Amino acid sequence: MDETNELIQQRMRKLETLKKEGINPYPNDFKVTHNSGDILKIYGSWSEEELKGLSDPFRLAGRIIAIRNFGKASFIHMKDQTGKIQAYFQKEILGDESFQFFKRFDIGDFIGLEGNLFRTKTGELTLQVKKFCLLGKSLRPLPEKWHGLTDIEIRYRQRYLDLITNPRVKEVFLMRGLIIQRIREFFNQRGFCEVETPMLHPIPGGATAKPFRTHHNALDMDLFLRVAPELYLKRLVIGGLEKIFEINRSFRNEGISTLHNPEFTMLEFYQSYATYLDMMEMTEELLGSLVKEFHGGFTLTYQEKRIDFTPPWRRIRFKDSLVEIGHLDPIILKDPQKAVETARKLGLELKKGTSHGRVLADLFKEWVEPHLLEPTFVTHYPTEISPLSRRNEEDPEVVDRFELFIAGREIANGFSELNDPLDQRERFLQQLKEKTEEGDPSLFFDEDFLVALEFGMPPTAGEGIGIDRWVMLMTDSPSIRDVIFFPLLRMEK
RNA sequence: GAGCCGUUAGCUCAAUCGGUAGAGCAACUGACUCUUAAUCAGUAGGUUGCAGGUUCGAUUCCUGCACGGCUCACCA
Numbered sequence: 001m002d003e004t005n006e007l008i009q010q011r012m013r014k015l016e017t018l019k020k021e022g023i024n025p026y027p028n029d030f031k032v033t034h035n036s037g038d039i040l041k042i043y044g045s046w047s048e049e050e051l052k053g054l055s056d057p058f059r060l061a062g063r064i065i066a067i068r069n070f071g072k073a074s075f076i077h078m079k080d081q082t083g084k085i086q087a088y089f090q091k092e093i094l095g096d097e098s099f100q101f102f103k104r105f106d107i108g109d110f111i112g113l114e115g116n117l118f119r120t121k122t123g124e125l126t127l128q129v130k131k132f133c134l135l136g137k138s139l140r141p142l143p144e145k146w147h148g149l150t151d152i153e154i155r156y157r158q159r160y161l162d163l164i165t166n167p168r169v170k171e172v173f174l175m176r177g178l179i180i181q182r183i184r185e186f187f188n189q190r191g192f193c194e195v196e197t198p199m200l201h202p203i204p205g206g207a208t209a210k211p212f213r214t215h216h217n218a219l220d221m222d223l224f225l226r227v228a229p230e231l232y233l234k235r236l237v238i239g240g241l242e243k244i245f246e247i248n249r250s251f252r253n254e255g256i257s258t259l260h261n262p263e264f265t266m267l268e269f270y271q272s273y274a275t276y277l278d279m280m281e282m283t284e285e286l287l288g289s290l291v292k293e294f295h296g297g298f299t300l301t302y303q304e305k306r307i308d309f310t311p312p313w314r315r316i317r318f319k320d321s322l323v324e325i326g327h328l329d330p331i332i333l334k335d336p337q338k339a340v341e342t343a344r345k346l347g348l349e350l351k352k353g354t355s356h357g358r359v360l361a362d363l364f365k366e367w368v369e370p371h372l373l374e375p376t377f378v379t380h381y382p383t384e385i386s387p388l389s390r391r392n393e394e395d396p397e398v399v400d401r402f403e404l405f406i407a408g409r410e411i412a413n414g415f416s417e418l419n420d421p422l423d424q425r426e427r428f429l430q431q432l433k434e435k436t437e438e439g440d441p442s443l444f445f446d447e448d449f450l451v452a453l454e455f456g457m458p459p460t461a462g463e464g465i466g467i468d469r470w471v472m473l474m475t476d477s478p479s480i481r482d483v484i485f486f487p488l489l490r491m492e493k
Numbered sequence: 494g495a496g497c498c499g500u501u502a503g504c505u506c507a508a509u510c511g512g513u514a515g516a517g518c519a520a521c522u523g524a525c526u527c528u529u530a531a532u533c534a535g536u537a538g539g540u541u542g543c544a545g546g547u548u549c550g551a552u553u554c555c556u557g558c559a560c561g562g563c564u565c566a567c568c569a
Contacts, residue, residue: 006538007503007520066529073526090526107519121527144504144518146530151504153561165504208569254568255494349566361569385569431569479562490560 011106011139018137025137030112033059037082039117040125048119058127060085061112061135063164064105066145074102075126078111079164087113087127088120094129107145108138157492159485169482172475176483179290179471180247183267186286192243192269197232199225199249203444206230206388208431209252212262225251228464229268230388231449234417237270238457245269247467258479259409259469262488270417270462276400279414279463280377283404284311287375287411287470294474302407302473305373313375318398321378322360326367332360339363355434357382372405387427389415404465411470414463421453 018025039058043051062080072091077084091099105111114131143149148165155162155169162169184194202221204211206228214223229246236244247267254260271278291300291309298310322328332339336356343350348362360382372378380398383391389399401415418424428445471483481487 005503010520068528068531069525070528070531071525073528075528075531077529086529088527092526120529122529124527124529126527141503141519146518147505149504151500151561153500154504156561161504210568252568255566257565257568258563260568358569381569387569492560 007141008139011137014104014106015137015139018134023134025134027133027135030061030133030135031059032061032112035080035082036060036062036078036085037080039085040083043117044125051117051119054116057114057116057130059112059114060127061110064107064109064111065142065164067105067107069103072099078113085127086120086124087115087129089129089132102132105134106138108140108142109134110136110138153489156481156487156489172471172477172483173485175294175475176471179294179474180467182290182293183247183286186289187245187269190243192245192271193241195233195236195241195244195246196248197229197236197246199251201226203446203448205444205446205449207252209254212251212253227252228266230462230464231446233268233270233462234457234460235449235452237272237417237460238452238455242272242458243270256488258481261468261480261484264480264484265467267465267467268462270460272458272460274461275459276379276402276414276416276461279461280315280402283412283414283463283465284313290474300474300476302476303478305407307374307407307473309375313377315377315379315402317380318364318378318382319360319380321368322363325371326363328363328367332363355384357384361385369405369410370408373407375404375406377402377404384430386415387431388418388424390418391423406473409469410466411473412463412465414461417457417460417462419453419457419459421450424453425450
């Protein structure tokens with residue numbers, strides 16, 4: 001916005017005038033006694049007679065979002081965090097000088113009000129203003145009152161304008177906060193301890209995404225923003241913390257899309273002496289209870305699609321899903337060569353290598369994942385694409401792992417943890433080999449973690465849930481940018 | 494990184510075939526004591542994202558660039 005803009009200049013002049021008159025345009029001594037949301041909730045149904053019986057004055061503060069002037073009276077709407085309320089200014093009550101002062105207020109200014117409640121002819125609960133003061137002068141015009149702000153770039157870059165203008169946006173973010181609060185309560189009630197582990201990692205691990213690189217000057221040491229907290233949380237499990245969880249940011253240096261932001265929030269939790277089966281049950285309880293609380297039942301609508309969360313949720317083995325849901329020829333499950341042929345025939349590029357497990361994972365991504373609309377646990381993943389999961393007792397080629405899919409996207413990933421240090425070392429080496437063959441230098445060998453594991457880790461199960469994606473589902477948001485206040489954008493010139 | 498689409502007043506949007514860039518809200522002046530998208534009368538507000546090109550003339554056609562959106566790629 002141009003500083004020479006006429007509208008801004010006008011308001012700057014108003015500010016100068018206020019200062020010259022000795023009026024502080026930014027005071028901080030107004031004491032608030034009520035907010036609009038509580039007032040409407042408590043007195044919304046009171047009659048005019050009952051309202052007259054109230055003796056205490058109401059002191060509210062907020063931003064003016066609409067002004068309707070008459071010759072000797074004015075209505076405004078004022079907005080605070082809890083909602084908006086109408087206020088009525090009358091020359092007869094306020095006096096000439098005070099009423100003239102009010103007339104100099106602009107839409108966008110913060111105002112403190114004192115008065116009592118009454119009901120207008122149309123029945124709207126309104127504050128009859130007895131006293132008022134300026135609490136903060138606004139120097140820039142707000143977006144238009146009727147159409148609001150729709151320019152998506154301004155909505156992201158100047159989210160405060162989005163929040164002022166579009167009520168739904170505030171609802172979504174307040175709900176996000178509430179969901180995270182409930183998740184904390186869920187784990188606290190079950191005896192889990194919330195922990196915080198480093199975001200600056202000397203060796204990135206726990207996932208193979210490309211990391212952001214940074215540098216510590218005093219130690220002259222390269223560091224990486226974490227791609228996952230997993231390996232540090234497991235160190236805590238080794239240290240004897242049997243039930244822990246962390247809700248925090250991870251960072252992945254990859255593309256941006258409606259499902260991906262370079263920094264995103266993940267919930268990870270670990271429970272010793274539990275298995276991936278226990279994790280699935282706990283997931284049903286956690287997510288199911290959230291749906292129930294916020295949607296009044298076990299169903300919600302996401303992007304016009306009805307999704308039923310009534311437990312138990314469908315469970316299907318990874319390989320079975322390729323045949324039953326992907327309608328692929330069962331021969332690909334036994335014959336790696338046929339799997340490669342099928343993938344190529346279907347137009348997949350197989351950039352990640354042609355090992356059987358990876359090819360099947362590629363086929364899964366393309367032919368199964370988009371069809372998993374109702375909550376579905378896919379289990380028994382191939383061992384070679386699950387380097388941190390415990391092998392299945394009956395079939396060591398698969399692991400005791402699941403991924404939860406809802407609305408055709410991955411929401412959670414959990415497994416019984418691999419606590420055999422020798423097997424873990426082998427898997428890391430195997431992973432390193434694969435990556436080296438592809439010429440990808442982004443993988444590092446975390447010897448320190450293996451040493452920790454060699455001290456002994458109890459049998460444990462763990463899980464990660466993508467909070468942003470879950471909030472998208474809960475708030476019917478089509479893009480991850482709708483649930484992150486400030487999604488990453490390129491810098492403006 | 495690729496393809497497609499978009500960018501006009503503070504905001505939301507118009508502008509015919511290439512022919513003087515308009516409206517509503519917001520703002521300013523005036524009228525108005527129950528309005529709520531208040532109403533009425535008037536005024537002002539533009540480097541049409543940026544840089545080139547074609548043309549007598551470009552918001553409009555062409556090229557490049559910037560930013561954004563969607564799709565794809567990337568993301569076990």
